[in-house]
């Protein structure tokens with residue numbers, strides 16, 4: 001049964017092209033069993049007719065703050081009290097700025113100001129508008145006040161450009177909203193996540209690295225935060241905005257990552273190793289830039305220390321989840337890692353193909369633990385992260401209830 005059954009969602013629609021996707025979002029929320037009331041800003045009505053939302057939600061759409069009839073029927077205070085959750089999708093840069101300033105010149109702003117329930121925003125805007133310091137500052141401030149951000153996602157945009165700023169797909173928003181009502185899943189639990197690539201220096205200007213973008217780890221951090229966890233990310237060099245509400249420790253090399261993870265891991269409940277840590281590093285780092293004097297050049301490499309294995313052999317080890325990136329024999333190699341390194345769970349992905357894996361917006365995982373396995377089929381990394389966090393919390397709780405009753 002969906003966690004949205006009988007939940008009352010007030011959907012705020014602001015004026016962006018992604019407003020058309022909120023029709024599908026309304027349909028999905030209703031299908032999941034929620035009651036939906038829609039409040040539109042004036043600008044939103046230029047993109048989608050209120051009648052569409054009225055037909056899909058089965059309720060009149062609320063538009064004007066000063067409409068006396070509407071005020072008497074269900075004014076901003078009553079709307080704010082009616083809702084279990086206020087979801088604003090799409091949330092434009094303009095609306096986020098107004099929300100931060102506490103403006104109540106339109107009905108939606110007044111409802112948010114009067115709200116005592118959680119508010120979640122699904123930002124949607126051009127990538128440059130999203131990364132503009134003003135918007136980032138507004139987003140950080142809204143999160144600091146307890147609001148939640150769902151996305152934005154990366155990808156092609158209506159303006160023809162590409163980057164972070166796309167509204168999450170309606171199905172992903174619906175899942176995230178569902179998780180809202182199971183926030184206590186990981187509440188009080190600390191989660192440490194390694195993410196991204198490492199850089200192994202050869203000389204002052206060159207290094208060895210890999211194609212990891214950090215997306216999988218950052219999406220897991222966001223999903224764990226949404227599930228109520230206290231999250232720390234140890235991140236290799238990536239070009240991603242930090243996950244909101246997570247502590248981020250930035251590192252470069254495999255040795256740096258080892259030191260950072262091992263100083264934090266003994267105090268954590270769960271460790272998830274998504275980082276693509278270099279298996280080998282140069283034996284020596286040249287002090288000066290290596291000159292191209294010879295026809296060929298050999299660089300001697302030595303094994304790095306295995307962070308995941310070291311965490312799994314701590315005396316008071318956290319619940320330890322490893323990743324396995326394999327081009328072939330995915331399940332067999334992953335199972336060998338699960339058993340060989342003494343892990344609680346392994347999440348394996350096929351890499352080296354066009355879809356999923358390194359530097360892709362999507363992924364698919366084969367997940368195994370002591371006594372079970374499952375497949376998470378190809379989906380956005382946001383969706384895969386929500387599903388994996390769900391599996392981890394179920395198994396973590398099962399392990400601890402056995403421990404406590406044993």
Ligand code: PMT
Nearest residue numbers: 212213214215216273276277306307308323324325358359
């Ligand atoms: O970052 P993205 O672009 O989103 O891509 C995601 C991903 C493909 C990098 C991710 O899903 C993934 O598969 N991460 C693990 C990559 C990897 O290095 O796999 P592996 O099979 O080589 O390593 C197995 C496990 O050992 C991993 O949990 C790794 O973090 C860990 N390891 C490896 C070497 C080492 N020295 N220390 C480690 O802890």
